Amino acid sequence: MREIERYRGLLAAGRMTRRDFVQRAMALGATTALATSMAGGALAATPKKGGTLRLGIGHGSTSDTLDMAATTDLYMQVVGNAGYNYLTEVSNAGKLTPELAESWDVSPDAKVWTFKLRKGVEFHNGKTMDSGDVIASINHHLGEDSKSAAKAILDPIAEVKADGKDTVVFTMKTGNADFPFILSDYHVAIMPAKDGKLIDPRSGIGTGGYTIENFEPGVRTTLKRNPNYWKADRAHVDSAEVLVIQDTTARTNALTTGEIDAMDKVDLKTAHLLGRSKKVRLEEVSGTQHFTFAMRTDTAPFTDNHVRLALKYAIDREALVKTILLGHGVIGNDHPIGRSNQYHADDLPQRAYDPDKAKFHLKEAGLSTLKVDLSAADAAFAGAVDAAVLYKEHAAKAGININVVREPNDGYWSNVWLKKPFCAVYWGGRPTEDWMFSTAYADGVPWNDTYWKHDRFNKILVEARGELDGSKRRGMYHEMQKIVSDEGGVVVPMFANYVMGLSNKVAHDKLGANWAMDGFRAIERWWFA
Amino acid sequence: MAKILKMVAQRLALGLLTLFAVSLIIFLGVELLPGDFAQEILGQSATPETVAAFRRELGLDLPWYTRYFDWLGGIFHGDFGKSFASDREVSELIGGRLLNTLFLAAVAAVISVPIAVALGVLAALYRNTLFDRTINVFTLTSISFPDFFVAYILILFLSVSWNIFPSISNVSSDLGFWEHVYRVILPALTLTLVIIAHMMRMTRASIINLLASPYIEMAMLKGISRSRIVTHHALPNALAPIINVIVINLAFLVVGVVVVEVVFVYPGLGQLLVDSVAKRDMPVVQASCLIFAATYILLNLTADVLSKLTNPRLLHPK
Amino acid sequence: MARIWKLLKSAPPTALFGLIVIVAYILIAIFGPILTPYGESEIVGTQFIPRGEQGFILGTDNLGRDMLTRLIYGARNTIGIAFVTTCLAFLIGGVLGLMATTLGGWVDQLLGRLVDVLMAIPILIFALLILTITGTSVPVLILVIAVLDSTRVFRLARAVSMNIVVLDFVEAARLRGEGTSWIITREILPNALPPLVAEFGLRFCFVFLFISALSFLGLGIQPPTADWGSMVRDNATLITYGEITPLMPAAAIALLTVGVNFVVDWFLHKTSGIRDDK
């Protein structure tokens, strides 16, 4: 089955056709029906116009606002991607494509980025988008008092200025080859400047395919097609309704009874049952979402790489994918780069469950047994506690005694993560290698949850950022993945698929794998068959 | 009448005092929550700077008593403050939700109260018959199920299998009245099943209790028909306990529906409160709790007044 | 023994049913570890083995743990915790309620007001609030529910003992010069016991359901401890597909509460005629 998982990854990442997948899966013994359902639903057909798309999202809260700077979960991400546009967009094939920016140029040191803006794009309020709006939208995330979650990723911007109405020039503090990727981040929505200076972040006015008609935080958002939308081949449905349905059962019921047309976060335990329904189909993509067990490399016994390796060999990744993700995911290789990423190191040998090797490394570390506390809570990721319990069972065979400490869900991110020496962590992942590494693996960054410090790694990281040659970068990122895998403080047992449930009435092109719900873009990309 | 007015005034004053105590308890409760509220709202993406900025903006750097009395002062001017999390007026946040909750409670009450009282009367009238026993077993069973279980069973049959009612109560203010009712019918039925047993049994018990009283025997020996005895002699005297149990259950309908709201994704006050507790959105928690407490107090007061009004001794003093 | 036998023979079928259920549950709870083939959270096979296959009578769950084992341990944990909680609630509420009536005056007033305030705050919300403050652990769970529930016990204990405290034998004890503790423990308590015992049954059911509601909201007994409430929650989605086995815990909850309710119903009829109050 491992092969099939791998093919699914490839299919999802757009590197294999659906037909190839089905053929290969069948060659591996899967039935046609299984293979077809694994491949996901309707790929490519001519989009039709009309209808109301109703989405049930398992996130959202009464404290949500239309300010994308404060957005943390899928609900506002989906709403935001319908209402707003960004300078760049990650396409469903995982490629960076222009959106409000028509094109861009970069200086050889990757420090100065010049963006040409699309002309004649109108905001919902009728104003025509220009460089002033872009600068105001960027500035919303910068500055002393900004509460924006994007503050950290936009921090390398030294200066942003207009070059006429249709050109914006960014000057970076250090070179960054991936900067256009960063501008596709869901926080960095382009909104109209007020009085030419600031934006009104809660106005909900953007250039997106849909205008926000009614916004009830924690309940629903209704959206209506923007008649002046500049994209001709997008925004097929007339209107959309995005409902907050936190309860999995309620969401599933709503989908099966036709109350909604699509949902995210399918309950994995019952996914096979949902798949049986004639009116509903499962869709899944494998992206960058991954779960980790982070060891603080500054704290004994994790200071010793042999101990870390012992723990890495002492986990049965296949079992975890099978049990925790119920097969809806792929195994990880102890680094955070997903298969859909541009520079994923396919050639890096997969680390397997090997109690003997674990024992060996334990011995190398001068230990005969090892006893460690592993903190977990389901707030880390769904099934984290179960995963920890499984890990405990696996590690026991290698003479490692893992004591699973159940932490309270509430306050997990403030009290456990970054504090406890060994804990379960969820990562949504990042679209680029640099972004991912510099968020959590570079020395001294706030979210370096392994407190890991590796000179060679840090050196290549900076170099690769400023390197514009793709093949050179590939080599660098491969090396970094190997370093993290062999010497890092993180156990990455699995990458979880985004598993969605769709009504058979809903059609779409290939699904974007970068985020859930077609890279957040379900509303403007999907249509009714 | 003056006596009753005096009692109402006294109870209202006491109620206000209770509300004050409730607000203080809740305030201190939230104050003791570990972790920072700003941190909680910003989630995983919080950095020390953003947290600090947020705290400053919300005035969380002030001592708790200053904030409490500021807040309390605002209440007296009808100002419930602004939500920490969404920066919206609390009253605006709560208003629509409260209406939804009351609407659901009203629909559930309209279904359950008449059925409960009628069943209770019938069971009392035909007590120890098969009918009585069946009703008894049925109601006992229905209160024994966890409410989410009842809800799911209802969804399974009435929504998934037969597709009569929607499985989620997706309501908005622009719906017509009957459409609104239609969409809340499943949660209302769930609540009905949960509370009906209690009301029905109480009605039955009160009436049976009364049926043993000398004036019922007297009425029987006067040759009054069974039905007239129940409606004319037992029911008027059983009103006080029945009203009491109805009110207790109404209070439950308003404040105890969190689980049902979650299952049916109904945008009521309960869900808001649960969200706000998790987010430590203190102004919303405070205001919702005050509303719940006020509802409870007012309903109890109503029950007391109604019991007094149905008691001829108090209505017609010597 | 003969008296008990006679009593049982006079019990209605519903009460007998309830008694059998309760006894069975207690036995299962006590002898759980002997009855179960596996450990509480031991993974014994692949996940979701169907009922009856590979020797798993009820199949295995999402982690490959034996459902039957989990169910039996669930009885232990859920019943045990609900029982301890109810006992604690009765200890607190009962003692304070009896003190309020026996001492009367300002003690009664103060406790009465305090309970009024606590009761005005919806119990589920209050529990959520406190459990979020302290984090969910079994002792905290027990303490929180017990304290909240004790307000209801207080009310009942007070109401019941109110009727007893005015009786002549209590007055006789007072006039004899007996102290408060004697009056509470020897004079009032034995006579307040029947309604309190009945209430114990009802409150036990309530606590039981309440814990499962909390579990449903994610704040009850936490995994990997087997608990029926969270087992229902974990498998709730299956209801949509008409799958029965994972709903066994819900049936187990319902069966026990039905049983207790039946017995309490009968008990109330036996002792004090009719009383029906939540």
Next chain:
Amino acid sequence: MTNNGGNSGEVLLEMRGLRIEGQSEDQWNEIVHGVDVTLRRGEVIGLIGESGAGKSTIGIASMGFARPGCRITGGSIVFDGMDLRVASDEQLRKLRGSRIAYVAQSAAAAFNPAHKLIDQYSETPVQHRVKSRAEAEKDAMELYRRLRLPDPENIGFRYPHQVSGGQLQRAMTAMAMACRPDLIVFDEPTTALDVTTQIEVLAAIKDVVEEFDTAAIYITHDLAVVAQMADRIMVLRYGDLVEEGNARDMLANPKEDYTRQLLAVRSYKKEEAPPDESPVPLLEVRNVTASYGGRVTVLEDVSVKVGRGRTVAVVGESGSGKSTLARVITGLLPPSEGAVLFDGEELPASYKRRSRDQLRHAQMIYQMPDTALNPRQKIRDIIGRPLSFYLGLKGAAREKRVRELLAMIEMDPDEFIDRLPGELSGGQKQRICIARALAAEPELIICDEVTSALDQLVAEEILKLLQRLQDELGVTYLFITHDIATVKAISDEIVVMLQGRVVDHGPKHDILTPPHDPYTDLLLSSVPEMDPDWLDDLLADRAARKARGEKVFESADQ
């Protein structure tokens, strides 16, 4: 009402071999064992007996009715040619209220508190379609007037709680009369009333029954009352007929022992104790004024002295404050003014501040032995507690003393020491209460209506026991009672109370011998006597005195 007596007239009601079973502890036991009752038109029959005799059950069976927990299992009930045992529910319903009516013991409980008197009156005729509502109301006022209710035009528009007990009982008699039934069942209609009120109700019932020539079954435990009302008397005991006969004949010449006992019940008199010579009385209540909650004054300037070794009876009707006096003495109700002195020494006002010894010296026995004993304690513990509490007795010594006390109250220690109060009869319970009081070795025992909840024969036994104990132990009694017979039987001195004041007091002989204080006179003269003509004579006498312009103290119930 003797005009229609005797054996003339047509038979209205005939019950033959009536058997009734009652349910206790899920078992059916026969409580009436084949009783025959024959009643002719216009005849009044008295059913008399102690509790458990089945008199009320039989009376109510004449309507074809059995209370919940009872069932008629044998015999026939034929009313005016109709067999009520085979009649349908609907036939019975039509009969009840219209042809056979019922007057209950407690009118306060038997009137529905939610409706006005006249509404309840009208219900019967209107529901039975005998009269229209307007006719019924007019008729009601007429009957109210005949039953000598005050303000007959308006009293019907009051609610039951707005009307006094005696008036309610008469209103209920009026209600029973509403359809002019052939037969009325009076079920102890005056038992719950004060003695002075009872006279009025008895007279009213007697008048109206005679006037409409209604047949009646009059149920009571008081032979003297039934003597006034009935043409014929049936004495019942344990569900069997003991003796039946013409009222006058039976009173003059009872045939059965049991009937003779009942007749003799009021004849017990103790020998008067020698006066107390000591200058300081054992107990002195000095100018006590007391109120509940500082509002309603229930005792006003009351002074009572109780000499050592004597029995002082405090007598009064309900509301006289006699029980409040007991509460003041025991310290349960601290007086607002005045003091209680024990052996010349002032006691703290509240029992809470009295010393253990002070508490020990004054013990109390209660009216209701059912509630005075903790139902969850065994006799050994009930009697043993004061022994260990006051006297520090333990183990074998305590056991021995408990047994002595049981023997003293004439109960077999081996049989009773391990029992619970629920396994005792009413009289036995009261004996245990006495033993408990004695266990404290008190000097004073306050007896609060100790016999009023007991059957007459049992009550007499208790009085004799108390007297014997006084003779043996020299204990002093303060007797609180409403029953003149008890006062006559046991007291050395009498204190008469009315509305919170002492209106008369002195040695028994002085009080009971004319001339009386007017209220004492009313009280004494109102006690029914066995003479069937007593009521008629008394009423005639009172009317005559009124006509002469003498001041006659009247019951508050008028």
